[in-house]
Amino acid sequence: xxxxxxxxxxxxxxxxxxxxxxxxxxxxxxxxxxxxxxxxxxxxxxxxxxxxxxxxxxxxxxxxxxxxxxxxxxxxxxxxxxxxxxxxxxxxxxxxxxxxxxxxxxxxxxxxxxxxxxxxxxxxxxxxxxxxxxxxxxxxxxxxxxxxxxxxxxxxxxxxxxxxxxxxxxxxxxxxxxxxxxxxxxxxxxxxxxxxxxxxxxxxxxxxxxxxxxxxxxxxxxxxxxxxxxxxxxxxxxxxxxxxxxxxxxxxxxxxxxxxxxxxxxxxxxxxxxxxxxxxxxxxxxxxxxxxxxxxxxxxxxxxxxxxxxxxxxxxxxxxxxxxxxxxxxxxxxxxxxxxxxxxxxxxxxxxxxxxxxxxxxxxxxxxxxxxxxxxxxxxxxxxxxxxxxxxxxxxxxxxxxxxxxxxxxxxxxxxxxxxxxxxxxxxx
Amino acid sequence: xxxxxxxxxxxxxxxxxxxxxxxxxxxxxxxxxxxxxxxxxxxxxxxxxxxxxxxxxxxxxxxxxxxxxxxxxxxxxxxxxxxxxxxxxxxxxxxxxxxxxxxxxxxxxxxxxxxxxxxxxxxxxxxx
Numbered sequence: 001x002x003x004x005x006x007x008x009x010x011x012x013x014x015x016x017x018x019x020x021x022x023x024x025x026x027x028x029x030x031x032x033x034x035x036x037x038x039x040x041x042x043x044x045x046x047x048x049x050x051x052x053x054x055x056x057x058x059x060x061x062x063x064x065x066x067x068x069x070x071x072x073x074x075x076x077x078x079x080x081x082x083x084x085x086x087x088x089x090x091x092x093x094x095x096x097x098x099x100x101x102x103x104x105x106x107x108x109x110x111x112x113x114x115x116x117x118x119x120x121x122x123x124x125x126x127x128x129x130x131x132x133x134x135x136x137x138x139x140x141x142x143x144x145x146x147x148x149x150x151x152x153x154x155x156x157x158x159x160x161x162x163x164x165x166x167x168x169x170x171x172x173x174x175x176x177x178x179x180x181x182x183x184x185x186x187x188x189x190x191x192x193x194x195x196x197x198x199x200x201x202x203x204x205x206x207x208x209x210x211x212x213x214x215x216x217x218x219x220x221x222x223x224x225x226x227x228x229x230x231x232x233x234x235x236x237x238x239x240x241x242x243x244x245x246x247x248x249x250x251x252x253x254x255x256x257x258x259x260x261x262x263x264x265x266x267x268x269x270x271x272x273x274x275x276x277x278x279x280x281x282x283x284x285x286x287x288x289x290x291x292x293x294x295x296x297x298x299x300x301x302x303x304x305x306x307x308x309x310x311x312x313x314x315x316x317x318x319x320x321x322x323x324x325x326x327x328x329x330x331x332x333x334x335x336x337x338x339x340x341x342x343x344x345x346x347x348x349x350x351x352x353x354x355x356x357x358x359x360x361x362x363x364x365x366x367x368x369x370x371x372x373x374x375x376x377x378x379x380x381x382x383x384x385x386x387x388x389x390x391x392x393x394x395x396x397x398x399x400x401x402x403x404x405x406x407x408x409x410x411x412x413x414x415x416x417x418x419x420x421x422x423x424x425x426x427x428x429x
Numbered sequence: 430x431x432x433x434x435x436x437x438x439x440x441x442x443x444x445x446x447x448x449x450x451x452x453x454x455x456x457x458x459x460x461x462x463x464x465x466x467x468x469x470x471x472x473x474x475x476x477x478x479x480x481x482x483x484x485x486x487x488x489x490x491x492x493x494x495x496x497x498x499x500x501x502x503x504x505x506x507x508x509x510x511x512x513x514x515x516x517x518x519x520x521x522x523x524x525x526x527x528x529x530x531x532x533x534x535x536x537x538x539x540x541x542x543x544x545x546x547x548x549x550x551x552x553x554x555x556x557x
Contacts, residue, residue, distance in 0.1 A: 214520030214539035
């Protein structure tokens with residue numbers, strides 16, 4: 001090795017971690033190496049070989065087999081004719097014994113092999129020279145062995161072998177980082193693919209299940225109505241009792257159908273909100289009018305006896321009215337369910353940037369340690385006077401409000417009631 | 430709608446659930462409509478070719494052998510039947526693409542109420 005070569009080795013060493021090394025015509029490395037983004041580092045390995053040796057071999061520990069085996073990941077020979085022969089043969093011959101490779105891997109220490117004495121205490125035997133080679137282990141950031149880099153050849157070095165050894169070790173460290181990153185990327189991609197498949201499957205199952213449930217519900221619904229229609233006429237004194245029984249049972253059937261239908265709607269909604277990005281269709285909305293519309297449906301159904309709305313004449317903003325109505329309805333549902341039939345107060349406030357909606361009931365309140373849990377799916381608090389909930393209302397509302405760029409929080413005092421606070425930016429960001 | 434008005438009105442009910450198909454048919458028959466039943470798209474196409482032309486088709490979407498989308502495609506490809514109005518009767522939430530593809534005159538979501546079913550059929554038959 002010449003002084004000029006030594007200088008080049010230093011510059012190579014200082015290029016650690018950089019990706020701007022010219023790859024040239026490309027190494028005869030297997031495709032997997034290219035895919036793993038190792039081009040730059042294998043190019044530097046080739047430069048080291050061109051300066052100080054004849055070939056390099058990159059072994060990777062393949063853990064898919066049991067026991068794990070070292071397999072050639074990439075290779076290069078400075079002599080084009082020799083390289084061609086290796087390619088034709090499908091890879092290099094056994095230039096380093098498997099025992100030495102395994103020893104390097106097991107000890108996690110570099111070593112040189114060759115006919116002369118070792119240049120440093122890190123070297124197991126011999127020095128750089130004829131048939132010499134440097135073996136450096138590749139280990140992950142956690143210290144797990146993942147491969148071995150071999151740089152070797154028949155060139156007389158005559159230079160600073162410890163410098164060369166250090167350079168090969170540096171290369172091995174870089175390779176290890178890149179291999180580990182490539183593996184992590186691969187694992188991440190696999191997990192992502194699996195997750196996407198799971199979500200697709202969940203969507204499919206939910207769609208099929210809800211469809212399959214709706215069909216029998218339709219049958220029951222229509223049969224109940226047929227039953228009512230065909231019941232003996234109530235005017236017939238001999239049939240009055242029978243008619244009342246049939247009508248009562250038809251009522252029960254229809255009530256249960258409505259309940260199941262509502263549960264199925266909720267399940268479909270949860271599946272939809274869980275798996276997909278909400279496609280909001282914002283437009284100019286008067287929040288006060290929207291809340292009044294929601295409350296109107298409760299007043300019509302006599303489920304709420306006392307609701308106070310404290311709001312200015314109008315609070316306008318740009319939101320998706322369907323989703324917003326859903327979010328508000330869920331919160332009012334909860335206030336009704338947990339409000340012990342006491343007054344419910346809804347307060348609206350706004351400034352130039354955002355609107356605040358406070359929905360307060362005067363029920364038993366909810367223990368503070370339950371608040372976070374209640375925002376999860378399928379979680380119900382105690383004291384609800386409704387059996388129809390799936391425990392998804394708060395989760396759905398928060399999901400919608402957050403899609404608007406807002407926030408939903410809850411405060412509750414035992415014995416005094418619960419207040420939900422929805423803050424909405426005036427426009428969906 | 431009076432029975433006399435409905436006696437000649439034929440409705441093809443395409444639904445794979447036997448009980449549901451029979452219930453719908455019963456309700457429509459009580460109102461005086463004449464119904465034909467098919468349990469999938471393939472049977473529905475056979476009905477169109479072999480029986481009297483219906484004035485309205487009530488179509489479920491998710492069915493074995495031939496689903497509602499395929500049936501609709503075949504129906505519209507056949508000049509004799511392409512103009513028969515279609516009511517989609519489904520438990521599936523339709524996307525905008527589905528609505529464009531199927532181009533139904535009406536969509537009934539399951540579970541359907543008897544009055545809604547009869548009102549819809551009456552309005553379609555009257556408007557025809």
